[in-house]
Amino acid sequence: MAEFKTNPEIVKPENLVYKRTEMLTPATMHYCPGCGHGTTHRIIMEVIEEMGVAADTVGIAPVGCSVLAYDYMNIDMQEAAHGRAPALATAVKRLMPEKFVFTYQGDGDLAAIGTAETIHACNRGENITIIFVNNGIYGMTGGQMAPTTLENMKASTCPYGRDIATMGSPLKITELIAQLPGTMYVTRQAVHTPAAVRSTKKAIRKAFENQKLKKGLSFVEVVSNCNSGWKMTPRQANEWMVQNMFPYFPLGDIKVNE
Amino acid sequence: MKELRLMKGNEAFAEAAIRAGADGYFGYPITPQSEVMEYLMAQKTEERTGMVTLQAESEIAAINMVYGGACCGKRVLTSSSSPGISLKQEGISYIAGAELPCVILNCVRGGPGLGTIQPSQSDYFQSTKGGGHGDYRLIVLAPASVQEMADFASLGFDLAFKYRNPVLILADGAIGQVMEKVELQPQQPRLTMDEIKKNTPWATVGRANGRERNFVTSLDLDSLRMEKHNHDLQAKYRQIEENEMRYEALQCDDADYIFVAYGTSSRLCQKAIQLAREEGIKVGLLRPITLFPFPKKPLEDLSKRVKGMLVVELSMGQMIEDVRLSVHDKIKVEHFGRAGGMIPSPHDIVDALKKQIIGG
């Protein structure tokens, strides 16, 4: 990467308006510009920092775009096999109940190959947090159809659009797991505007705090864009997301047990 | 104090795992090994030692729970039988790739496919040559008695942690189901968190005291580094071959012929030796206790002074390939076995020895 010189005026402490949390490593993220993963990573790490639980948290990374999450999240992490993060998290939490344990998973990982692990971890009410980033496509492998790809939406394995008759409907797994007695907090959020980011951060905080209550599993879906996979600019992608994803995947709390 | 009991192989394994200070068992029911989890659940392990026993939603979930637990430096195990072990292969490959310790019991039943529930040894290739994807080896222990089912639970953990490598205990339906006398070791305490942090500094237990983060992964997108990782793994396997090869030689000293067999078939061969020697045929038994590392050297040495070897397996012939490689085609080596859950009689084995080796 090319070296560039920062204007010394700008880096004066009194001009500091935003600082990378120490809970993120200095590594340059590989995510595409405009992708929601970076923001989601950051707010999870801010929550961990604010709660002061870095030494007591274990995260589980998935297979998918965020497969390298452990390169960025400055806490102890495990890299799961595709879809199996909730199984790893189950064992980690059962073996070390005093730790905070979360999984970070995409839609293919959580709602296709890992459906069984997701549903059963939720049904057992494992005392963990699941962060589910839903962008309706397989980003890492190059834009194939995901379980959450919308009707008629194009992807490389449904180049003429998702045909419900042969490919099934986009899976609302979040609504599905909300029905299970084992889940105590289920919410759907987004990170495309500052307001949405604040709301998501609050949800993640609540999800982590819930682990102290030992009353079940907390599940935070983050609807996000995949501008590369959708073949749009970041801005177009966010607009498309608001117009098309949100009606099918409406934002807000789905289940809040106290 | 040591304690004598009459137990099934599966139960003895479960009891010995508790006593070996296991932290967690994760499994899914399948015949002929469901007694393992049933026994642990009946024992209320959580109350007894704090050990977690969890029935997972699938064998896939179970092995990935083992993976998660192993990442934390915990003594974790699972058990299954052939079709279930096939499902676990993905997770086993990850565990081997990430160099984590764990113990896996395969109580083998006849295959392929859903096969049968009767004892078999048809998973030898899968067990000793890797099993899942990638270039890796498991340490493979082959118990031939209920006592060894118990002993190998703790030996398995010791080896797994010594080499940071999964250990597979390759039993079969008969060893799992048979009841024999077993001497149990006293209860070992489970490791404390401080001991885990000290013994396994790589464990993901939270990055306390300002240490750098730990992460466990089997992924490295840098091919050069991945190649080096493979070289390191192979170096470890060579070290295991050097240090951990185990076998038993029975009546080999004056033998003209040798049976090579492990597990249940080695027990059948012991009876066959008795019958053959009554007829004046001098035959002995070389029983591999570790299938990886394989006892190449003892077999090579024996090949210099015996006339032939009969490899007796409950399969269509798998271990025979390793026996032939070990003796470099210097002497006659033939296979005899039954498959699909059938078990040859000791008389059949003596007849095979006469026909295929002595008269052949």
Add this chain to the structure above:
Amino acid sequence: MTEEIIIAGFGGQGVLSMGKILAYGGVMQDKEVSWMPSYGPEMRGGTANVTVIISDERINSPILTQFDTAIILNQQSLDKFEKAVKVGGTLIYDPNGLTRLPERKDINIYAIDATEKASELGLAKIFNMIVLGGFLKIKPIVSDEFLRKGLEKSLPARHHNLIPENEKAIQLGKTLIKEIHKN
């Protein structure tokens, strides 16, 4: 001494537990033992059998095709295992429900009316102990003292109050067994 035994009958006749009590008695008497059941769906109400070996030496194969003694409790088992008794060996059967009696002349044959006696006494549950008593009369390989210890070990503590009743059944079996054919 090595005694290789097959006990075979219907699931529910207590075949496996009879073998287990005998084997545990052997353990208590410091013998080498093995107990190998047939397992799987066939146990669900179908036939059940168990191979028990009691020996002074290390036991080689727990799975056998020939036996010193066969204890036969139904017709299918007689048809299957009569030929598996070693020449000069022993076959014990309960005649209840048998449509064909053992025919071999080169083995010793004994009968025990355990089913009839158990139902006469209203003690169907200890039928298997009557049979075990008959066997021990012919082959006293485990003493009463150690068999009692075997009972204590193999029965869960909540059933220990049943031990005297079981012991009585064993003694009853010893008096019931009768010789049919001597080789």
